[in-house]
Amino acid sequence: MNSHPRPRRAFWGDVRFLVGLGMIAASLAGVWLVVSSAGATTPVLQATRTIVEGEAVGSDDFQVVEVNLSSLTDRYLAPQDLDGGSVASRTLAADELVPDSAVADAESRRTTTIVIETGTAVPGGVAVGSPVELWQSRMPEDGAAPEPPSILVDAATVASVVEDEGVLASSDAGVELVIERSDVAAVLAAITGGANLSIVPIGTAR
Template identity: 50%
Template sequence: MVSESRSSRRPAWADLRFLVGIVLVVASVGGVWIVVSAARQTQPMYVAARAIVPGEPVDAADLAVVEVTLGAASDAYLHADQLEEGLVATRTVAAGELVPADALVSDESAQSTTVVVRSAVDVPGSVVAGSTVELWAAPRLDQSRYDTPRILVADATVVGVTRDESPLAGGTAAVELVIPRADVAAALAAIADGAALSVVPAAPGQR
């Protein structure tokens, strides 16, 4: 009887629980393989080839393509096949930094533009491309007198600085600035009226 009972038992592979266990193991191994494969996948993305500041037109010459692994976060950055014509920057992107997808907009929707001003006083050496600065203006009263300086543009970004080192220039510099479009009229009026303009670094809280 004992021998007959043993021979009538079902083999282990026929047991439902055994089969379920095999399925779970296979699924687990497959899931790990998928995760590892996805983690190894790279995508071509754009990085800034140089410092890009708000208001600047941006095209392929300003960018470089790199292969990176970002996973789900890739949607937040500009893919190598997403560059369009007529784009301008809305924020500063440092050289070598991945370009955020919302950092470039069409020029029609840009809220800033560039102007060039000549500073009446020396521009600090810390003011370089990408710096956040204030533009101050002292209205001209007559040929030799100026009114009290006031802030003309509270939040401008430097595109470039051309310093005049000649003795007669007195340390003045031409500064290309990105300013809000709402401030353009006041800036151009100050330039046309001969106001004394000064570019100074913004307070730390504004950077």
Template identity: 50%
Template sequence: MTALESVRRRPRAFWSDARFFLGVVLIAASVAGVWFVVASARQTVPVFAAAHTIVPGEALSGDAMRVVDVALGQVGDAYLAPEALEEGQVATRTIEAGELVPQSAVGAAGAATVTTVVVRSTVDVPASVDTGTVVEVWSAPLVERGVYDTPRILVADATVAAVTRDDSMIGGGAAALELVIPRADVAAVLAAMSAGAALSIVPTAGAGR
């Protein structure tokens, strides 16, 4: 027997077989991991989405939201699921139509710091002002009949809940707006209205929709 034949017939070392099996195990684990990620991404969960623009303080009822099935993965708990909806919950910020309802935008009605008032603007309201638009309320105090003082900001941060425009000649293009305002500003707004002040609604910078 030659030295070459002796080398060829030498049995394979155990560590060589172990390395082969280890490679197979690693490949299988990699494939299983990819499959798990893909399978997880395909799993959907039911959560609420806004059926229309929801304004702060608005009740989260069945008319305001619809259930959609979406793949959220690990962030699923960040959005409002049907089983998590409780009676009397309201929106704490504006939720745009079609937006998934975040848990962070939901609160109890009793804890709401805003309320709604109806204000009639004495000047025309831009067409861009609609539900969900953030506006300022300006007030020009009445000095005497037909004479008003310099306008000043009465409410710096209000959200439009609804707009009713009057395009007739009698209405002069004015509009009545249901506004969501901080409760702390309610007294000032009511006082201005009862005193006959001229109120104007002005969109904030970047509020065009």
């Protein structure tokens, strides 16, 4: 009986087989990367209370939380990024993740705080961190017609409210405001000039 030699497999068939194995391996690697990245977290800082713009901050003002990388849309402050002598460059709400742009070096800040006595009741919705306007009403000189109230500072932030015997809506109240340093002279001039000062939450009146 004559035996017929088995035909050899074509070279292109072997190559196609190897390419198929490579594609399967690449697919498995891609799935592994997706799964592993979905579970990856990074430690970032979270505010434990409302922090007002210009306020000095330290480690006691934050807690470290682990956040999934895929949920981050911006760069946030890590525990090792918090330096001594830092201040909030904007108001941070309690439980807010802290962007690195929200904390700055104290020497670079352009704001300061000033305490004013208001001549009217503080609106009930005003609290620490509220953005407000500071209005003034100057006392007219003898025989002069009274001037209409005007905006003295168009953008300030409430740092604290001094309550009068537990009643916020008293006829007078002390309010600590964060204002630009460039506005300090005008505010002090209004205070020494005897102007009546009032705060108005931004967006409610103008």
